[in-house]
Amino acid sequence: MFLIHNVFIRSVDTVWNNAPLVTPQDEVSFAGYALTMAAAIHTHHHSEETIVFPFLAAELPVEENIEQHEQFQAGLKEFTAYFQEVFNGEAKHDATKTRELVASFGGALVQHLHDEIPTILPEALSVLDTEGFDKMMLELEEHIKSAPGLFTIFPFTLSNHDYAATPNWPPIPGHLSWFVRYIAVWRHSSYWKFSSFDMAGRPKTYSPGR
Numbered sequence: 001m002f003l004i005h006n007v008f009i010r011s012v013d014t015v016w017n018n019a020p021l022v023t024p025q026d027e028v029s030f031a032g033y034a035l036t037m038a039a040a041i042h043t044h045h046h047s048e049e050t051i052v053f054p055f056l057a058a059e060l061p062v063e064e065n066i067e068q069h070e071q072f073q074a075g076l077k078e079f080t081a082y083f084q085e086v087f088n089g090e091a092k093h094d095a096t097k098t099r100e101l102v103a104s105f106g107g108a109l110v111q112h113l114h115d116e117i118p119t120i121l122p123e124a125l126s127v128l129d130t131e132g133f134d135k136m137m138l139e140l141e142e143h144i145k146s147a148p149g150l151f152t153i154f155p156f157t158l159s160n161h162d163y164a165a166t167p168n169w170p171p172i173p174g175h176l177s178w179f180v181r182y183i184a185v186w187r188h189s190s191y192w193k194f195s196s197f198d199m200a201g202r203p204k205t206y207s208p209g210r
Contacts, residue, residue: 002117002120003161003166003169003170004044004157004170005113005114005116005117006161006162007040007156007157007160007161008037008040008041008044008109008113008160009110009113010160010196011037011040011156011160011195011196012037012102012106012109012110013196014033014160014194014195014196014206015033015034015037015098015102015194016098016099016102016106018030018194018206019093019095019098019099019102020095021206021208022093022095022206022208023208023209024093025209026190026193026208027086027092027093028086028087028089029188029190029191029193029194030086030093030194031083031084031086031087031093032087032188032190032191033156033191033192033194033195034079034083034098035080035083035084035087036149036152036153036156036188036191037156038076038079038080038083039149039152039153040149040153040156040157041076041109042076043147043149043153045069047140047143047144047147048065048069049066049069051136051139051140051143052136052140053065053066055128055132055133055136056119056125056128058128059127059128060119060124060125060127060128061119062119064115065112065115065116065119068108068111068112068115068116069112071108071112072105072106072108072109072112073105074104074105075101075104075105075106075108076105076109078101078104079101079102079104079105082097082098082101141171144170144172145172145173145176150179150180150184151184151187151188152188152191154176154180154184155180155184155185155188155191155192155199156191156192156195157170158170158177158180158181158185158199159185159192159195159196159197159198159199160195160196160197161197161201162196162197162201163197163200163201164201167201181199182199185199193206193207193210194206
């Protein structure tokens with residue numbers, strides 16, 4: 001699970017770093033990218049609260065994880081509302097405002113992502129019922145595969161994952177990975193110019209005007 005945490009941390013960095021560079025012709029695409037990031041974070045934490053944490057709570061303390069989710073929700077909601085306005089053409093992108101909004105939730109989010117790791121390490125999970133854990137993980141995987149976002153959250157995730165370091169992640173069927181990398185990515189291809197990596201896993205940076 002920590003690998004998806006890395007995806008979120010990288011994506012927050014890309015929004016922060018690219019905010020002053022975004023050209024007027026790219027601001028709607030940047031808004032689409034920012035909205036996808038927000039949707040991915042929300043989807044991940046919703047799946048934790050509805051599938052993962054209820055199972056873990058039988059043997060492990062999860063209250064702090066849930067409380068930490070609440071600490072960045074207001075800022076993330078405001079971030080989402082602003083970028084929806086930019087996406088709809090109701091507001092112009094403003095780099096200073098973007099960074100202020102990222103600052104309103106980014107620190108709490110990143111701290112939570114770091115703090116959560118010890119609670120999901122194998123040593124901590126060893127007290128759980130193995131059969132029940134495997135069943136929960138299957139439910140989580142099915143939830144992820146069935147969730148909306150084939151043309152948004154999936155390309156977003158793959159383009160912010162360090163493929164060279166961990167080539168076998170995320171744990172999705174090969175045909176789905178192929179579809180996302182070579183087909184789905186093109187529907188909103190202008191969004192992914194802001195991502196950390198291209199679909200081949202090569203690090204990249206945003207080039208204004210391209």
